[in-house]
Amino acid sequence: MALKVLIVEDEANIAELLQLYLEKEGFETSIAPDGGKAIELFHSFAPDLIMLDIMLPVMDGWAVCRKIRETSQVPIIMLTAKGETSDKVNGLENGADDYITKPFEMKEVLARIHAVLRRYGTVEQKEKKLTFDKLVINMDSYELLVDGKRVDTPPKEMELLYHLASTPNRVFTRNQLLDEVWGFDYFGDSRTVDVHVKRLREKLEGVSDKWSLKTVWGVGYKFELLEG
Numbered sequence: 001m002a003l004k005v006l007i008v009e010d011e012a013n014i015a016e017l018l019q020l021y022l023e024k025e026g027f028e029t030s031i032a033p034d035g036g037k038a039i040e041l042f043h044s045f046a047p048d049l050i051m052l053d054i055m056l057p058v059m060d061g062w063a064v065c066r067k068i069r070e071t072s073q074v075p076i077i078m079l080t081a082k083g084e085t086s087d088k089v090n091g092l093e094n095g096a097d098d099y100i101t102k103p104f105e106m107k108e109v110l111a112r113i114h115a116v117l118r119r120y121g122t123v124e125q126k127e128k129k130l131t132f133d134k135l136v137i138n139m140d141s142y143e144l145l146v147d148g149k150r151v152d153t154p155p156k157e158m159e160l161l162y163h164l165a166s167t168p169n170r171v172f173t174r175n176q177l178l179d180e181v182w183g184f185d186y187f188g189d190s191r192t193v194d195v196h197v198k199r200l201r202e203k204l205e206g207v208s209d210k211w212s213l214k215t216v217w218g219v220g221y222k223f224e225l226l227e228g
Ligand code: CA
Pocket: 009, 010, 011, 053, 054, 055, 056
């Protein structure tokens, strides 16, 4: 089943270009040329993600974002014009998940979409729950079960562990983790990742010999699945 992306953009060239690329990548898309239509399509098209331009007829992108956030946590990526740094802050305050500065490269757009969807656990992972030996990471209920017992774990630690464990044995750099789990790299530095991993280790150390949260020196971290 294809994931649906709503493209809200009044410049037809940009909207169609996005549509072309996203459909080629296997997404189903719909275009809203103004803010009013965006709200309409948000309800009738039920997108999994919204690409939202700021300067729009009828209702601007911020208003659309706020309106949608009244009822939905659907991922929203804002399309901002170059140099509008205050837009980043504005976007966050209004509940956007990420932003892309125009003009953009399609490669960047796809990377951002995949990163945001991964953060939401949307891509190909319908049930947001991972199960390993003596470990259950449940992102639907934000519960961590270690050896059958519920362990209180802050949301960011849950998200970090889920992100690492979603792709076992893959090494993530600190910057990748900041970008993909925290979303905006200027909110923290790589020590943020280290601190969260350290706290996770305190909860997970020695629980099982089938997996472990490993440091890959000079690179980053991985959730390692061991043989046997
Ligand atoms: Ca525009």
